[in-house]
Amino acid sequence: MKWIAEVFSLASLFFPIFCNASDAPVGSVNRLKGTASIVRKNQVTPARIGEKIYMMDALKTGRDGSLGVIFKDDTLLSIGPQSEIIISEFLFSPAEGKLSIGTRLLRGSAIYLTGIIGKLSLESVRFETPVANIGVRGTKFAVKIGEATPGTP
Amino acid sequence: MVHKTVFIFWCSIFLLISCAPKKTLVVLLPDDTGQAGEVIVESKGGTQVLTEPHQATEVKAADVSPTAPVTLKEEEVLRIFGKALDALPEPPIRFLLYFISGTSELTAESKMQIPQILHTIEVRNSKAITIVGHTDRVGSREKNQILGLERAVSIKNALVSHGVDPSGIGVVSHGEDNPSVETEDDVPEPLNRRVEITIR
Numbered sequence: 001m002k003w004i005a006e007v008f009s010l011a012s013l014f015f016p017i018f019c020n021a022s023d024a025p026v027g028s029v030n031r032l033k034g035t036a037s038i039v040r041k042n043q044v045t046p047a048r049i050g051e052k053i054y055m056m057d058a059l060k061t062g063r064d065g066s067l068g069v070i071f072k073d074d075t076l077l078s079i080g081p082q083s084e085i086i087i088s089e090f091l092f093s094p095a096e097g098k099l100s101i102g103t104r105l106l107r108g109s110a111i112y113l114t115g116i117i118g119k120l121s122l123e124s125v126r127f128e129t130p131v132a133n134i135g136v137r138g139t140k141f142a143v144k145i146g147e148a149t150p151g152t153p
Numbered sequence: 154m155v156h157k158t159v160f161i162f163w164c165s166i167f168l169l170i171s172c173a174p175k176k177t178l179v180v181l182l183p184d185d186t187g188q189a190g191e192v193i194v195e196s197k198g199g200t201q202v203l204t205e206p207h208q209a210t211e212v213k214a215a216d217v218s219p220t221a222p223v224t225l226k227e228e229e230v231l232r233i234f235g236k237a238l239d240a241l242p243e244p245p246i247r248f249l250l251y252f253i254s255g256t257s258e259l260t261a262e263s264k265m266q267i268p269q270i271l272h273t274i275e276v277r278n279s280k281a282i283t284i285v286g287h288t289d290r291v292g293s294r295e296k297n298q299i300l301g302l303e304r305a306v307s308i309k310n311a312l313v314s315h316g317v318d319p320s321g322i323g324v325v326s327h328g329e330d331n332p333s334v335e336t337e338d339d340v341p342e343p344l345n346r347r348v349e350i351t352i353r
Contacts, residue, residue, distance in 0.1 A: 028281060028353070030242035030281065030353060031240045031241070031242050032240075033236075033239075033240065049280060050280050050281055050321070066236045066237060066239065066240035067240055068240040068241050068242040069242070070242050070245060070281075070353050074244060074245055076241055076242050076244065077241075078237050078238070078239075078240035078241040078242070079237055079240065080234065080235075080236040080237030080240065081236055083237075109233070109234055109236075109237045110237060111182070111234060111237045111238055111240075111241045113184070113241065113244075114190075129175070129177040129212075130175035130177070130215070131175050131176060131177050131196055131212045131213075131214055131215040131217075132177045132179070132194055132195060132196045132212040132215075132219065133194075133195045133196075134179055134192055134193070134194055134195070135192065135193035135194075135195065136190070136192055136193075137190050137191035137192065137193065138184075138190025138191060139184045139190040140181075140182040140183070140184045140189075140190070141179060141180060141181050141182055141192050141203075142179070142180040142182055142230065142233075142234045142237065142238075143177060143178065143179050143180075144177070144178045144180075144233055144234065145175055145176070145177055145178075146175065146176065
């Protein structure tokens with residue numbers, strides 16, 4: 001038992017480094033329906049519940065697919081069918097004031113609910129689409145690319 | 154002639170695809186309390202601010218200003234976003250449990266919280282539980298690192314003994330390094346002798 005504790009205590013010395021490294025997970029898949037995949041460094045893998053998400057991952061869904069992610073800072077993000085979104089930025093070190101979360105929706109639909117980063121620093125939350133930037137003063141919004149919408153002129 | 158028609162046909166297909174609509178619809182949603190925050194939608198052509206629940210604006214192209222906000226009916230929001238809304242995770246739930254000094258034994262009060270924690274895990278069908286163990290600053294930093302882990306592991310074991318799948322539980326110790334109340338070294342502080350359980 002003791003060696004395990006020692007490994008953890010060693011790991012904790014390096015914890016701040018792990019926190020900042022861009023190769024640390026930024027969140028994980030929490031909900032999943034139908035076909036969905038994760039594109040990481042040109043490798044496509046099917047998404048699974050509990051799977052870790054990293055910065056620069058692209059999340060993609062098929063015609064019947066949808067996917068929900070919880071980020072480390074409790075930001076919640078989901079995408080509907082035939083969607084693609086890139087996690088372009090994630091920094092979460094409140095103690096050092098390093099905060100940023102950036103996502104880029106390329107197609108389809110998304111729901112976004114801001115987490116701790118949004119509470120601590122509004123200007124650190126960025127959401128982009130091919131034609132628009134969305135600044136978030138809180139807390140929950142929906143974005144859809146492409147479809148004509150009755151109701152909007 | 155036929156070739157020309159075919160050429161024009163393919164050209165128009167190409168144009169349709171390359172001009173595929175990238176226009177963006179943004180809708181402000183009420184949060185769980187029914188309140189809506191505020192989002193600012195910006196294109197190279199201009200800016201619009203949404204402040205009311207279900208208010209929407211559309212950006213038709215990058216250099217065009219977002220349309221004046223209109224309020225969508227809830228049915229319409231559900232029609233457009235229903236599947237994405239269904240996929241939005243629930244916010245994580247956190248529990249704090251406190252320990253008797255120097256031990257991984259829960260205080261009587263914290264023990265009574267275990268059923269509620271088990272219930273939450275069951276209702277959510279959670280497979281992503283993290284348990285972080287902490288200590289106060291009584292004793293050496295090294296020993297507290299171990300004590301924090303023992304606390305976290307003891308809670309994991311308690312959950313597993315009630316049927317929670319161990320593969321969905323992550324355990325870590327922050328020892329005395331992440332107190333909820335800052336103290337001098339060797340000061341006992343009941344609020345720092347804790348584990349934090351996050352259920353996602």
